[in-house]
Amino acid sequence: MTTSVQFRGVTKRFGSAEALSALDLKVEPGEFVSLLGPSGSGKSTTLGLLAGLIEADEGEILIGDRIVNDIGPEGRDIAMVFQNYALYPHMTVFENLAFPLRARGRRRPESEIESRIAAVAHALGLPDLLHRYPRELSGGQQQRVALGRAMIREPKVFLLDEPLSNLDARLRIRMRHDIKALHAAIGSTIIYVTHDQAEALSMSSRIAIFDKGKLQQYASPFEIYNRPANIFVANFVGERETLFLDGAIATDPALCFRCRDEALAIRPGATNLGAVAGRPLKLGLRTEAVELVPADAPAAFPVTVSQIELAGPDIIVYATTGTGIELCCRVPANRPIARGDRLHAALVPEALHLFDPETGAAIALPALENSQGRREPAAAAFAYKDAVQRTA
Amino acid sequence: MRPDSPGKAAIPLWKRRQRMRALVRRAINLAIALVALFPILWGLSTSFKTTPELATFPPTLLPAHPTLEHYALLFRTGIERYMLNSVFLSAATVIGCLAFGSLAAYAMARVKFRGGNTLLLVIVALMSIPLPSLLVPTFTFLAQLGLLDSLTGLALLYIAYQLPIAVWVLYGYFLTIPIELEHAARVDGYSRFATLRKVILPLSGPGLVAAGLFVVTFAWNDFVVAVAMTSSDAVRTLPVAIYGYLGFYGREWGPLTASAILSTIPVIVVFIVFQRFFLGGMTSGGVKS
Amino acid sequence: MALPETADYWGSRPPQPLVMPRRRRPLLSADEIRAYGFVAPLVVLEILFVVTPLVIGFYYSLHRVDYFELTSFRGFDNYWRVLTSPMVLASLAATAIFAIGALILTLSVGLSLALYLEQDTRWNIFARAAALVPYVISMLVGSLLLRWIFSTDSGLVAAALGPFGLGDTTILADPTAAMGALIFNAGWRDSAFAMILLLAGLKSIPPQLHAAARVDGASAWYRFRHVTLPLMRIPILIAVVRLLIHFVNVLTFALVLTGGGPNGATQTMGLAMYRLGFLDARIGEANALAILVFLFNIVLIAINVVLFSERRRAAP
């Protein structure tokens, strides 16, 4: 009961504005794909096109092997959960759950409908609510009913349109977990639209990032986080704003990043940064790309602490370099750091993101041939997991 | 329909179906418009026919020798004066209805006062009183007030007839305006009246337009009341002048259709210009409330 | 009516003194007085120009009126005359047929238009505007134009029905067909009014509900039957009542299109009232009929009022 979904050069215009341009995207059967992007980026348009609620101007949309461009939503065998749940206000929970079963042309015996509803209600913890009306339910309960209504028909493709955005923070984390469990249990293809990167990173098998109607990157959460394809992705994904610096890598006298008459020392590592030395670059720095080091470390530059923030087990240290570049990094909370401290920092080579300042595209580094490459994923994976937890 | 014809083959089947559907929709929309407009288009065509052509049988669909003689006649006989009367009357009615209507609607929507709910129900009841049954008594009463055969009297009648619907629409609309805005204004020291004027009314564009259009449709087109309540030429309104072409010794189709077309154009223009607001005002106001 | 009384709302009660003085709530609060000022123009105008004529009309209905002179007191004799008059009784039947027929036509066309033209696309806005034209132009002119189209002289009926061997059909002189024409006239003009009322109702249904129902696999008919219709119950009922009131009382359609003919088949109560009062100069009886029609309207109005209150309760 699962199928693939494919977009081939799909374009959608509203008036003269292009909401989606030439989208190519393939979702394999059973995948959980998040469409992530700021509002107006085209992710909801993509979902609407797939659901059949919007008609494409160009290109083809396939569900399985079938081109569905001229098939209405009712013929696409999909299920969808809407942002505001779209529960039928004049029907009880039971009737809402029964609706997809009764709406399909073929009549099902009422006993079958009842047993299916009982099963779904049980799975979602709804049995006591079946005879209530939507307005008598809490937000979380409504959310569950909406999910249940989508599940009840066991569709091949599940579409979820920001389903958690109306819930409070804690409930959201729990539902995230539940949805993921649900996916594991039913194995349907799921397309999930969100503007919340934590949701996307924590649940998806792959993420498609959209901006201004264009697909920016389509890859696994790990790839997205650690190898953002361009400045937009690098900036959009991550716990807090990424710092971008214009400059160039220099290897003389030691490996460093030259920027604003300052040399930010880079500690030795597994990456071949020397390969791009000299050319103008845009450097993207997240917190994990800066490390506090002892003053006598081989690579270090002085900074002054300007502000500190407690973030759970860690503290975030904001520090200013000699020329006033404001960096930030994360250190365990037990380190005694106070405002005004003069410390030393270094850049972590594996966590640096380099971009072409003209195109904004990521610059790929040739890997070093030695075995140190093994260390990289582990460290990055830690950082990624960390980021997910913190953005929640 | 050779499959190998290059232009056709390049367009995928789903796209052709999509286009077909869009075309069919447009055709249906056109058909709706045609059914609605056909009699009026016939009137338009008739207004350009020469008098002899008007009397021919079977009638021609389009004028054989289009002429402006009927329109010229209308302006020779001073139709612009009747138009002016109608414009004035419509404006007075709309202004009166919106001014009195928004006052009353505001009080009913936002102030708790004894009798308020009853008044609301009375308004709904008043909206449904059939006018023709009131004509004779109104005539005698208006004569006693000395308001017969005057634009003032007619305007007051129109306002009284249309106020309930204006209040109804505005009341619904005011209810949709967040009350927090008003609390803010009142905390800032605005009186009830100032709140209405400075906060509520500026936010009520669509509601005012919807109410105004209902009112203007009536005031611009009414001839039943106007024919009964006025007699002198100085206060003759356009619909009464049109009605006059249904003369005692036969209808004069030429001037009749020409004046009807003249009177129709302004309403249509106003409605097309304000259509969006109208529906908006109705949507969030009058019906949903 | 959501604002609580000001004093309570701001919670500014003075500290209570030990011995409570007998302070009664003033008869009217300042806010109430202001509210009465706000509704005063409305109340005065309605009393003057609607209620007073209604009362005068009732007074007339108790008299024999010759040329506006009350010549003798008749009590309820006028009512008896009206209620036993074959013309009025026939017009009752004609009104019932017309009102119900016109209601069904107008409501179904109006609902279809509202559903079909719901989206705000350019072509839909055009079609809506066109459909609205018959409603906004003068009823008199519209009916006159339609009358010409229905007459055998226009040749249109013959052209349309000729291929079916019905070229000789006379619409206006056949009691059934004339009623049909009258109903068509009403539908032609007032469907747009129904459309507006229903469109407003439709637009208040969240669009996601329709999207959800489509995704859930519901056919257009199923969606209409199980989602749209239940949620449109109140707007539809309100449209029904408002149209019914209009159709029961309307005069122009019948006066212009058929003159009540043939054989009184299309003589509605509005027209009967007009004939009694304006053509036959029987003003006492005309007023009696007007009062009777008004009483009938009261029933419809009461339904309207009840629906209105229910909708207000249902509103969030």
Add this chain to the structure above:
Amino acid sequence: MSAQQSRGLTSRAVALAGIVASMITAGPLAAQTTVTMWTFLDPNKTSPREVALKEIIAGFEAANPSIRIKVEPQDFAQMPPKFFLGHRTGGNPDLVWIDAKNLGGLSQSGAGADLNALVTKAWSQADRDDFFVKAGWNAALKDGKLTAMPLFHGASVIYYRKDLLKAAGIDPASLTTWDALAAAAKKLTTDKDGDGRVDVWGFGMPLAAIKTESTPALIGMLDQDGGPFKGCKANYATPEGIKSLGFTADLITKDKVTPQEALVQNVDDITEQFTAGRYAMAITSNLRFSVIAKAAAFGGDNIGIIAWPSWSGKKPAPMPVSGWWIAAWQKSPRLAEAAKFIDYLASKDSIAKWMTVGGQVPIRKSLLDSPFLKQPANGWMTTMVDAWSTSSWMEPTECNTRTLQSALNEAVSRVVLDKVDPKAALQEAERKFADAQ
């Protein structure tokens, strides 16, 4: 905008409109009396009668420079009741036109000034006798008071197409009996283009219940002794009445010379259709002659009028009398000036204007030998004069006769559509007449 502002604006605009209107009508002279007159005619329009009225007013104003006549055209149906009511409430014009059906109301309301005292007292007996349609003169005379002066008379008459009758070989003078009329109508009903549908009908009648004229159903009854009325009681269901109603219905159902659509057609429709060439013969008012002649595609000189046929053919059926009268408002402050204008309207010159310009049949004997009437195109006028002189009939003005024609038309519908027995249908019509009293 406050109430005061709005009212202030209103009254200012009314005043402004009034000033504009008075500037248009009053002209430059200051010391003038303006006499206001309600009529259904509008001297600014172009129909023959309206032109005649304009010329007559111009003539009067030239002769009486201190008096201006201001015409306020009215809806004809509402004009008389408004005038009667205005007598009580004020606001009436100085002069008003009254039709036959409202003469009774005029005398009952007391709104009409006595024109005997104001106008005809100064006339010679010969002058008074000059009005040869006696029924029309006497209708406005009650207790020695003349409340209205006839201007021109009208009647429901049968128009015919000279060309079509000639082509069918029918001599209009031979149509003296109802049977001859029906036979001729049959001959004249033709399908010219052979499409199976009638193009020209033999006989047209307005049978709608509103805007009526008299039809054979009524005229046929006038042949009986004492007419269809006994005081204010209708007496329709007589042998003559039954015969007349049956004859009228048969024109549609049996003879098929009148389209069934006539049941919903009023006199406007019939006039338009006769003008458009849809009928060889049709009933409409003789007052419309000039309008029809002007607009007819087949040429005004092809139109003729015949006197009403009768059952025996010995003598034409009585010609009904209707038309328009003028009355002065009893409370008018300008009664003397108003009377002056009435005097002028009733003068031989004015009546001649109604004849030559307005196309009306003259109502003064002394005009009957004018050369205008000798012209062949005006032969129909002579027909009317002869018919009225031979035998005329006027509805009893003391009764409410408003239901007369409409009830008889409904009786025709009952017979045609519901196959009701003519006698029962006539009894229904009698009841309707009685109800209206």
